[in-house]
Amino acid sequence: MLDLKTIGLIGGMSWESTVPYYRIINETVKARLGGLHSARVILYSVDFHEIEQLQREGNWTSAGLILAGAARSLQAAGADFLVLCTNTMHKVAQELEAAVRIPLFHIADPAGEEIRQAGLSTVGLLGTRFTMEQDFYKERLRQRHGLQVRVPDQADRDIVHRVIYEELCLGQVLPESRREFRRIMARLVDSGVQAIILGCTEISMLVKPHDAAVPLLDTTTLHAVKAAELALAS
Known part of the structure; x- marks a missing residue:
């Protein structure tokens, strides 16, 4: 058997x-x-x-x-x-x-392992306000996988959090929100991140690999x- x-x-x-x-x-x-x-x-x-x-x-x-x-x-x-x-x-x-x-x-571990195996060290993190601002997720990536973790600024964190709860969790995928996420991810890339973790299981409903200039790590998949x-x- x-x-x-x-x-x-x-x-x-x-x-x-x-x-x-x-x-x-x-x-x-x-x-x-x-x-x-x-x-x-x-x-x-x-x-x-x-x-x-x-x-x-x-x-x-x-x-x-x-x-x-x-x-x-x-x-x-x-x-x-x-x-x-x-x-x-x-x-x-x-x-x-x-x-x-x-x-x-x-x-967090599959994403951390994937990034480390790719030889990358600096990642952006998108997720709910709790995931981006509190230490429980970022510290695991830092301590277990040796990664430097960057998040958007306050205004952009507010946008990401709102889109997750007010749109994606309700099954709504809006083009204007995709444009905002593209802008936010581009700013993270400009800050030096080598990959971006989609640290909310709904975000992959909205953005796809072609929406960013660096690899996107879809935590759901x-x-x-x-x-x-x-x-x-x-």
Whole structure:
């Protein structure tokens, strides 16, 4: 019998960016194994309205408790490891890890490894205000992967954050917002970044590789592909 690990997905933040995880994971498994093979996946999808309110209030403790409960449910259902389908909520990664015995596959690591293997050292980071301004994500990239991390200025961070929550999380992809992201990414390139991490799972809905003069690291795709490969590893 095939020794394929079961992936426990914690999704719904937002559901628009969780859908590609399921597709990419299964595409990767099928490409590797062929035939009618697909991934073993258990999905726990939260109500993002509740999580977003807690984010806005700065109540990360309560948000962490919700996701820790999801992690325990996935462990009880038979998941071998966890994939949290969001960048921002990795702020509570330690709370999830403490709640279960199975490992959490951190979303920043595939991007960090990809950049390091390419021989690059200075990266731009786009994401929610929490991801760009707080240390939980940037410090992992610095400490674990030796990267210098730069973010847009305050005004541009406000634009990125607004577009994520008021448009992309609602499934809206607007040309004017794409133009703004192109401008923001161009400014990061002018500041010396060698690649840009799309550190929010919705951003890849809006911008594509041709929208920037440097490589764009899509955390959704990288995380999902590497999760599938982890599930396939013996």
